[in-house]
Every structure is written in C-alpha cells, then in structure tokens.
Amino acid sequence: MSIGDDRQREWVEPLRAEREKQGEAVVVRAFGQVDSHTEPDLREQLVGAFTDAAGGRGPVVVDLTGVDFLGSIGLSLLVEYHQLGVRQGTPLRVVAPARNPLRALRATMLDQTLELYRDVPEALAPTS
DSSP: OOTTTTSOOOOOOOOEEEEEEETTEEEEEEEEEESTTTHHHHHHHHHHHHHHHTTSSOOEEEEEEEEEEEOHHHHHHHHHHHHHHHHHTOOEEEEOOTTHHHHHHHHTTGGGTSEEESSHHHHHSOOO
8 A cells, every 4th residue: 555545536627628609709618627638628629719710800718717727838828829819810818717827827927918807798898
C-alpha cells in the first residue's frame, strides 16, 4: 500500500464545451477545467464559433463562468482567438466573473488585452 491510497481523491469535472448562436453573436460556454488535456475540446468550439461568425457583425462570446481551472494553454488559446478576431473583424468577448479564470487573466495582465465581461447579457449588449 502506498502513501495516499487511503486519501479520498477529489473528483474534477473534465471540460465540457458547447456552442450556440444568439442573434448575431455566437456563445461558447465552457464548464470544468481548461488544461493541456481538455484544450482541444475548447479549441474545436472556438473554431466552429469563428466559422459561424465569419462575415457577420456579431461577436464570439466565451463564457468561462463554469470553468474551475484555466491553465496557461487556455490563456494562450484566448489570446490566439483574440488575435484571429482582430484580423477577421469579429470581436472576442470573454465572460469571467470573479473566480479562478478572472484571477488567471489578471495575474497574466490579459485583462488589459482581452474584452472582459461579468456575464453573458453584458457581453452580448451592443457597444458604442
């Protein structure tokens, strides 16, 4: 018997990501953890969202409300798609309420680069 066998293991929800069109916008909702193992699932939804949004006037909104952990690869993915959005003319808006994702975004100063919102309705509201 090794050390730690009798410790209860904490169950962590793997990433679940889904995409939906809301008017002119495309909303990607993520739940669980964004790390090197789950990044391809979020990337797949972002690829689809930017494909759906191409040629339109609406933003792509990434809702991180249900994300418990946002690793460096997830931060890099947001930067990559922010840059794509700038080139494509499709704004990337990130919903990150006061939880782990927001702390990670602030710690890396990405809150100064990305458009951050408190909730999805605020991110969907037209900007002037």
